[in-house]
Amino acid sequence: MNYLLLILGAAIFSFGVLGALTLRNAIRILMCIELMLNGANLTFIATASQLPDPGLAQSMVVFAIAIAASETIVGLGAIVAMYRAKGWVTLEQFSLLKW
Amino acid sequence: MNFASFYPEMVLLVGACIILLLSVFKFALRKYVLGLLAILTVVISFIVMQAVPGIREPAGNLFVQNDFSNFARGLLLVISVPILISSLDMFNDASKRQGEFVFLMLISVTGLMLLVQSSHMLSLYLGIELSSIPLYMLAGLKSHNPKSKEAVVKYFLLGAFASAMTIYGISLIYTTAGTFSFVELFNNIKGTPLEMAGFIFVLAGLSFKIAAVPFHFWAPDVYEGSPPISTAFISVAPKIGALIVLSRFISMGINPAASDNFANLVKWSIAAISALSMTYGNLTAIWQTEVKRIMAYSSIAQIGYMLIGIVVIAFSPEAVIRSEGARGILMYVTAYALMNIAVFSVIKVVEARRGGTTLNHFKGLSKTDPGLALAMTVSLVSLLGIPFAAGFFGKLLIFTAGVSAGLYWLVVLAVINSAISAFYYFGIVKNMYFEAPDQECLRTETKPGFSFAYLVAVICSVLTLVIGLLPWIYQLIAKASESL
Amino acid sequence: MNDYSFGYLFVGIFALVGLAMGLIAFFLAFALRPKRIDSDLATTSYECGIPPKTDSKIKFNIRYIVFALIFVAFDVEAVFLYPWAVKVKELGTYAIFEVTLFIAILLVGYFYAWGRGLLKWD
Numbered sequence: 020m021n022y023l024l025l026i027l028g029a030a031i032f033s034f035g036v037l038g039a040l041t042l043r044n045a046i047r048i049l050m051c052i053e054l055m056l057n058g059a060n061l062t063f064i065a066t067a068s069q070l071p072d073p074g075l076a077q078s079m080v081v082f083a084i085a086i087a088a089s090e091t092i093v094g095l096g097a098i099v100a101m102y103r104a105k106g107w108v109t110l111e112q113f114s115l116l117k118w
Numbered sequence: 119m120n121f122a123s124f125y126p127e128m129v130l131l132v133g134a135c136i137i138l139l140l141s142v143f144k145f146a147l148r149k150y151v152l153g154l155l156a157i158l159t160v161v162i163s164f165i166v167m168q169a170v171p172g173i174r175e176p177a178g179n180l181f182v183q184n185d186f187s188n189f190a191r192g193l194l195l196v197i198s199v200p201i202l203i204s205s206l207d208m209f210n211d212a213s214k215r216q217g218e219f220v221f222l223m224l225i226s227v228t229g230l231m232l233l234v235q236s237s238h239m240l241s242l243y244l245g246i247e248l249s250s251i252p253l254y255m256l257a258g259l260k261s262h263n264p265k266s267k268e269a270v271v272k273y274f275l276l277g278a279f280a281s282a283m284t285i286y287g288i289s290l291i292y293t294t295a296g297t298f299s300f301v302e303l304f305n306n307i308k309g310t311p312l313e314m315a316g317f318i319f320v321l322a323g324l325s326f327k328i329a330a331v332p333f334h335f336w337a338p339d340v341y342e343g344s345p346p347i348s349t350a351f352i353s354v355a356p357k358i359g360a361l362i363v364l365s366r367f368i369s370m371g372i373n374p375a376a377s378d379n380f381a382n383l384v385k386w387s388i389a390a391i392s393a394l395s396m397t398y399g400n401l402t403a404i405w406q407t408e409v410k411r412i413m414a415y416s417s418i419a420q421i422g423y424m425l426i427g428i429v430v431i432a433f434s435p436e437a438v439i440r441s442e443g444a445r446g447i448l449m450y451v452t453a454y455a456l457m458n459i460a461v462f463s464v465i466k467v468v469e470a471r472r473g474g475t476t477l478n479h480f481k482g483l484s485k486t487d488p489g490l491a492l493a494m495t496v497s498l499v500s501l502l503g504i505p506f507a508a509g510f511f512g513k514l515l516i517f518t519a520g521v522s523a524g525l526y527w528l529v530v531l532a533v534i535n536s537a538i539s540a541f542y543y544f545g546i547v548k549n550m551y552f553e554a555p556d557q558e559c560l561r562t563e564t565k566p567g568f569s570f571a572y573l574v575a576v577i578c579s580v581l582t583l584v585i586g587l588l589p590w591i592y593q594l595i596a597k598a599s600e601s602l
Numbered sequence: 603m604n605d606y607s608f609g610y611l612f613v614g615i616f617a618l619v620g621l622a623m624g625l626i627a628f629f630l631a632f633a634l635r636p637k638r639i640d641s642d643l644a645t646t647s648y649e650c651g652i653p654p655k656t657d658s659k660i661k662f663n664i665r666y667i668v669f670a671l672i673f674v675a676f677d678v679e680a681v682f683l684y685p686w687a688v689k690v691k692e693l694g695t696y697a698i699f700e701v702t703l704f705i706a707i708l709l710v711g712y713f714y715a716w717g718r719g720l721l722k723w724d
Binding site (some may be wrong): 024081084096099 | 674677678
Binding site (some may be wrong): 025028031035039045048049052055056058059060062063065066070072075076078079082083086089090092093096097098100101104108 | 239243254258268271280293294298
């Protein structure tokens, strides 16, 4: 088992979680969520390289990349719409609905 | 891969694309043409689903098609019809948004239909994402409400966070079990700490979709900020999908004999989520004054009752009790869908006519709009579970399943919670019938014209009264739950 | 060491050489540059020989984001075409049909963006 890669994946995921929970700028949170996804992708790849049939996990990673991209597009669209309406994207300024 | 088994999903996809492309052009009666096309697509998809003979495993071990998943697919198609009808209220004829709304909704239904048949982590993840990415957009579509933009950013960020947790959980389970397929997980899960953490992550992602307690933060804000018809969809459809796939995951993928630690974790984590959801939802709903927020907390409580069915499946390995739990879930979900669509259609009409949805806006509704008040009352009474409305039969099946699995403490808690929920459900009813209309709110009242949401509210509340008394629905549900 | 990890050896060497070249360039610039700076203009960033007018952190026109988003959507979907291209000979005509379907679905999105006028600058 490739423990180093697994630990690296877990570390990347944890950085993502930490950032997503502590940062207050919507775009930064989005970047941290991408980090979390990449931690998962690295874990898939690390595990798959040890198995006789790595294809399934690798296709999972391909799907995850595509889904992450579409999620980012939707999220950026929503954030830009909010910026156009209000002029800010930091969550502390959520005035009408409390964060 | 058997293509014919997925014709219903393909019909939805093709119909959605055609509607999206048509919505670019301007033509006479566009709103009704697009709406009718959407409903037609759903109806054709339903007919195709009945016509195509089912195969148990149409695409390797990715999907399972049996009576259980087919019931859920049919239910998803059936509930999207009233939502599509009442969505006609949201748009004027020149609106560019209608095509988008219909497209996103149909795509989301497609994703959920794939989700309810999934028996593999890959199809589970794809189904979750395909259904929830359109939901983020639906939450923010067509709204002049300043809260809407904040609600959609919040919903998106928390949703993306939850799905990242799901996929990391899947990867953790994969590290030691080495497989994605539920059937193979049954033998391969050994209960290592990595697998336990992975299960918790996957469960966290799914509980986000159903707004169960530790992951419910988005629900009140999104319900308040989104247009009510989108909310009706958001509050009903993902819950059906996530509950069905969770019950399949537990019944197919988890071997209670393999590892005591893992089986205990599964049992007690879901039981805890269920107990916390109903208690928190009910205790918080009492203090709210905005009806949309009351309904949000009420739906958190309702998901707590529904999860009892999953807890039953997790606690008892016997097939008979499991199918009893599945029966409870299916009946409750059906009833809940009807009641919630009716309630949010009423909220839509009240918002359009009186300019708001606080409890004050509901005061004296029985005098100005007796039909609307009656529809709301029927749905609330059914949500509360008073006999002979659909919600009563749902609760009855769920609670009896809980008793036969020996979960007395959970059932007692649920009954106490049902009693608590009477406070706020009857609070709305009291405001509608026994209070004088608030002049502040009446001043904004527009002249009532024909409203599709009104129609849907009346139809759904009548169905709520009738559906629990129809024997064939029980036969259908019994047949479906046998095949869990 | 198996073949799979052996491939990474070349990647490692390549990375080391690349890093070394960058560092050497930095070091050379550091060693050769004049030590005494006379004018303020010499410390500003070099942009085609024209003195810069504003701060480099400017806000881009928000209209760019529509193009950027559409670009990202179509760009990333190409990730599915690479595995397909590797295996297309083995999979045969059925795979060509499937990928045509995939691109047709993407084209629906493209035509919608076109029809809604998102590709126009004004």
